[in-house]
Amino acid sequence: MSILSGKKVIIIGDRDGIPGPAIEECAKTAGADVVYSSTECFV
Amino acid sequence: MDLENQKRVKDLAEEHGPENIVVLLGAAEAEASGLAAETVTNGDPTYAGPLTGVSLGLKVYHVCEPEVKAEFDPQVYEDQISMMEMVLDVDEICSEMNSIREQYCKY
């Protein structure tokens, strides 16, 4: 069963890992509805 | 996890129903991934944010985990994320994420 298709997706990216917008691009291709995307910064 | 992000997660889970939500993480290390995953499942382990004591049990994955990666368009993943697989310790991240999901994920 698909994990992302048709789901509401919340993205918590990381400045020094993978930033939110990059994850968003991928999530959209899986049929997810991105409802929030943010990028955290620990430095 | 940032307090504003916790607030948004809480509000969105209420709005859409926790069973309909998936959280995707992009953290740089296994431990940070685990902490963020714990926050959206069992509650904020640092007792600082709106998710303190709130066990949403949301489904949560790190974006480099094979289960979710398989659902992305491979070309988009290649362009957006693939290089970070060389930088991150993906195995360690996966095992941490699996452990949190087993303990706290409700969906």
Added chain:
Amino acid sequence: MNSVIKGTGYVLVHTPDMVLHNGTTQTTERIVNPESEYLKELPKHLRSYEDVLSYYPNQTYIGNVTPDELAAVEQPWHDKKAPMNDRFGPFGEIMPQEEFLLLMQACDVFDLVKLSSDFVAAHKDALLKNEYVGPAVEGRLAEGVSMEEVEKLVNEEHAEPLYHGNVLVGCVKNAHDIDVNLSAHVMLENIVSKASSVLAMLHAVRNAGIDKNEVEYVIDCCEEACGDMNQRGGGNFAKAAAEIAGLDGATGCDVRGFCAGPAHAILNAASLVAAGTFKTVMVTAGGCTAKLGMNGKDHVKKGLPALEDCLGGFAVILTADDGVNPCINLEYVGRHTVGTGSSPQAVISALVTNALDKAGLKINDIDKYSPEMQNPDITKPAGAGDVPQANYKMIGALGVKRGDLEKSELAAFPQKHGLVGFAPTQGHIPSGVPYIGFARKSILEGTINRAMIIGKGSLFLGRMTNLFDGVSFIIEKNEGKGQEAGVSEEQVKGLIAKAMKDFAASLLAE
């Protein structure tokens, strides 16, 4: 005309009480969880000034330990002692809190910093004796006020308390009763930034061997904003700090770009010099109280010292080409544009390889890359990884993709072309610029020819855009062709010999 790096100043200020009272991790915790174990535990994890002096990364920041020497020391570093515990180094100093509180008072021109007269009396001489700072602050130090007055201001007038050794010793008053942009909290952050910038400027002027009056323009690139309710970010930290530092011939402005600010500011400064607009331009930034103890929860949980206990500051002086000092190459700059996107590979390509392509260089033609030089001792336990190492892995991976590197060379790339992080997590402070002092020295000594400075900024934190940002530039050996007033080879050799001799002397003097 090229612009050259004439000199640098790098300073740290040990501020343990500000960790407790002004760091946002702690101030937030005090609001949401005032009785927390963390707040009770944290004071036990604060380091002494002596421990801060003998901390390897700190000695590297002020120039007493080279990045190569630091790289040879096994991590973690917090449980080791450097072989020296010097306050001063060839690039700057590590100032103790008590003197810095007095320096803040000297930098305050609106009668906002109130220190108890006993405190002033106890520490005034120490600050005046500092050969870099003393002359600049002489005549600017107030005698102080009674403790009753300090307590009244804190208890009744919303002043921000100042502590030393967890004892109240003074306060910063608000500069307006209603205007939040002039609140005591904002004024404290701004005066701290200004004072630490002044300290770095004074060291830079001395290290560059120039007269203060030669500086024509100053660009501040910290991450604070000064202004009132009608112009929140009006500015101008640069000129305010230049006034205290005694740069009477300078004007200036502030350049902002989150952590990428310093790299943007240096490009601006180098361009002003290259265009002939000004002959001598200084770029500077002071430190940030908000970030003190930012990752303290992780450090405390793991039984480590609270390693984010120092403010950082820096200043870089650029002048017209002297035929000797390393140049900033303005032809081949890297930049993250609106259309670049935020995928890590797109960011690194925009900042690193696009510039190299323009220059016709390969990845390994740059001897040393200086991206974000955050100290991994601080970031690794906090789950942010080793930031410079992650950057080197990405740069190396791109090199393999381009065919500049063999895959077998990838593992050795970070060590060969990279540096270990040695700067405090003060946002803009670690961003590329901490290496400029060492880059200048290494290029003058002939051990490297080219370094790339990479600044990245998290613009999305301001909630005005979701974009990332960054710029990069190359520092390279001066071929001696562009000097303004024909310097002979003999003179060049003499200058290099002098620079090296000065450096050796400053090391021996410790």
